[in-house]
Amino acid sequence: MRRFSWFNATSLTLGFAFLYLPMLILIIYSFNESRLVTVWAGFSTKWYGELFQNEAFLDAAWVTVKVAFWSSTFATVLGTMAAYVLVRGGRFLGRTLFSGMIYAPLVMPEVITGLSLLLLFIAIGMDRGVMTIVLAHTTFSMCYVSVVVSSRLASFDRSVEEAALDLGCSPFDAFRLVTLPIIAPAVISGWLLAFTLSLDDLVIASFTSGPSSTTLPIRIFSAVRLGVTPEINALSTIMIGIVTVGVVTASLVSKRTMTHRAADERKAEQNDKL
Amino acid sequence: MNIRRIFLIAVPYLWLGALFLIPFGIVFKIALSDGALAIPPYIPTLDFSQGWAGFKDFAGKLDFENFRFLASDDLYWKAYLSSVKIASISTLATLLVGYPIAYAMARAAPEWRPTLMMLVILPFWTSFLIRVYAWIGILSNEGYLNQILIGMGLIDEPLTILNTNWAVYIGIVYTYLPFMVLPIYAALEKMDDSLLEAAEDLGCSRFSAFWLVTIPLSKAGIVAGSFLVFIPALGEFVIPSILGGSKTLMIGKVLWEEFFNNRDWPVASAVAVILLLILIIPIVLFQRNEQKQREAEE
Structure with missing residues (x-):
């Protein structure tokens, strides 16, 4: 084993400083008293107070959460179905086209996805609003969900499923009682991924939203074009905080389930031996 | 073929067909239409009520006028070239910044690696817009x-x-950065350290051992990471419009402006079609690289 050199330590320190300092500065200056964002004038939480009185931001936040919740839920259902078809579906007509349509949105520039969906909604005369953003977000995030779920589906031992079928389960029961619990962590992380992708999306939402359905990123973007403001810093701090708590909790929970599962497997093995 | 299986295949298939494939058809169609002061702001529109004659009339009016316009106006040429240039330089810079980080992660004690991984991934979960915004200040x-x-x-x-x-x-x-660090780390982590010792025993300096052994063994990660940065950077809109200036030309920004500011839908669609054509090359190369990787592992 080679030693961890001073060069390695420096790269890690500088690398993580680069990744985290900008966000740290943002968080610190959200507690700045002054409206001038680059001059420190003492600690204050007044920008948080102002943020919570800003109706436009609160409305946008509510629209964003609604869109993210529904689109990630639909995307999880559709994406899991698509993953199942890709991994277990066998051959069917147009399978290549299907897998192409699953992978293409992952590499598609957002401006093109947004433009094409908007042109579709106009062509079929659909009024733009929360509904159209949900449809758009579902479409691109179901592809991410399906990639996450299909890698889990491909890696697990299929004989467990076959055993359930042999023991008299209907295919649906086998899926519900055996497959679903096994792929559940991937389905949950797929949902979380879809949720954050939707929360974060500016470009596709800008194309597909209507006048009454401004999302938070659209609001932030139009405010940011006028420069840095302490309210946006406060809002960013709240969003960073939520994500950090969410990701850390999720990884702790998954770590605990993993240790539990490992312990259960060891116990099962010991019982076998007895 | 039972009902359940048909249902399982049909639902996601039809969804993607309706909301991914058909919209592309519409973009291509509008790219061949002409701009007009109407709602929607392009002609011709397909009139189903006239049946086949209506369709023939419609198809006859489509032309490559918008593409000729893109070719003649050097704004678009410059925007495409400048996008490729900006994406290439940024990819190279990301590689130079990311490689030492991935290298150090692979060298860290095994019990530290999951934490380091999470620290690299965590920023990816926080809002893209906010991370870009943080740099204004x-x-x-x-x-x-x-x-x-x-x-x-x-x-x-x-x-x-x-x-x-x-x-x-x-x-x-x-x-x-995370898109570059993670694939390189994955490649370096698998590397067998005894190869480096062998190289040094055979008289390599540490630097040439790194250059002749480590770099070639992590090539798959470098290539994958570079594509993962280059492909989205090429069509990037948010970064050039927030951090870039009026002189920063990127094709994603041009498309946006054609659409929202000039309201020229046919030209915006033609810009999208060309962007897609440019992207096909790196995407195909990327997939071929992934496939080679999978075959090598089997």
């Missing part, structure tokens, strides 16, 4: 970077970084 003329540099006496005049291509490079490196 750092790079502006009165920003923190200039304050520090002036305070240290390194410069007298503030450096103009914000609203130039430099800010765009920094923004792309910053936001896409």
Whole structure:
């Protein structure tokens, strides 16, 4: 084993400083008293107070959460179905086209996805609003969900499923009682991924939203074009905080389930031996 | 073929067909239409009520006028070339920044690696827009970077970084860094250290052992990471419009402006079609690389 050199330590320190300092500065200056964002004038939480009185931001936040919740839920259902078809579906007509349509949105520039969906909604005369953003977000995030779920589906031992079928389960029961619990962590992380992708999306939402359905990123973007403001810093701090708590909790929970599962497997093995 | 299986295949298939494939058809169609002062702002529109004659009339009016326009106006040429240039330089810079990080992660004690991985992934979960926004305060003329540099006496005049291509490079490196670090780390982690010892025993200096052994063994990660940065950077809109200046030409921004500011839908669609054609090359190369990787592992 080679030693961890001073060069390695420096790269890690500088690398993580680069990744985290900008966000740290943002968080610190959200507690700045002054409206001038680059001059420190003492600690204050007044920008948080102002943020919570800003109706436009609160409305946008509510629209964003609604869109993210529904689109990630639909995307999880559709994406899991698509993953199942890709991994277990066998051959069917147009399978290549299907897998192409699953992978293409992952590499598609957002401006093109947004433009094409908007042109579709106009062509079929659909009024733009929360509904159209949900449809758009579902479409691109179901592809991410399906990639996450299909890698889990491909890696697990299929004989467990076959055993359930042999023991008299209907295919649906086998899926519900055996497959679903096994792929559940991937389905949950797929949902979380879809949720954050939707929360974060500016470009596709800008194309597909209507006048009454401004999302938070659209609001932030139009405010940011006028420069840095302490309210946006406060809002960013709240969003960073939520994500950090969410990701850390999720990884702790998954770590605990993993240790539990490992312990259960060891116990099962010991019982076998007895 | 039972009902359940048909249902399982049909639902996601039809969804993607209706909301992914058909919209592309519409983009292609509008790219061949002409702009007009109407709602929707292009002609011809397909009139189903006239049946086949209506369709023939419609198809006859489609032409490549918009593509000829894109070819004749050098704004678009420059925007495409400048996107490729900005994406290439940023990819190279991301590689130079990301490689030492991935290398150090692979060298860290095994019990530390999951934490280091999570620290690299965590920023990816926080809002892209906010991460880009954070750099405005750092790079502006009165920003923190200039304050520090002036305070240290390194410069007298503030450096103009914000609203130039430099800010765009920094923004792309910053936001896409995890995409570069993770594949390289995955490749380096699998590497067998005894190869390096063998190289040194056979008389290689540490540097040439790194150059002749480590770099070739991590090539798959380098290639994958570079594509993962280059492909999205090429069509990037948010970074050039927030950090870049009026002189920063990127095709994603041009498309946006054609659509929202000039309301020229046919030209915006033609720009999209060409962007797609340019992207096909790196995407196909990327998939071929992934496939080779999978075959090598089997």
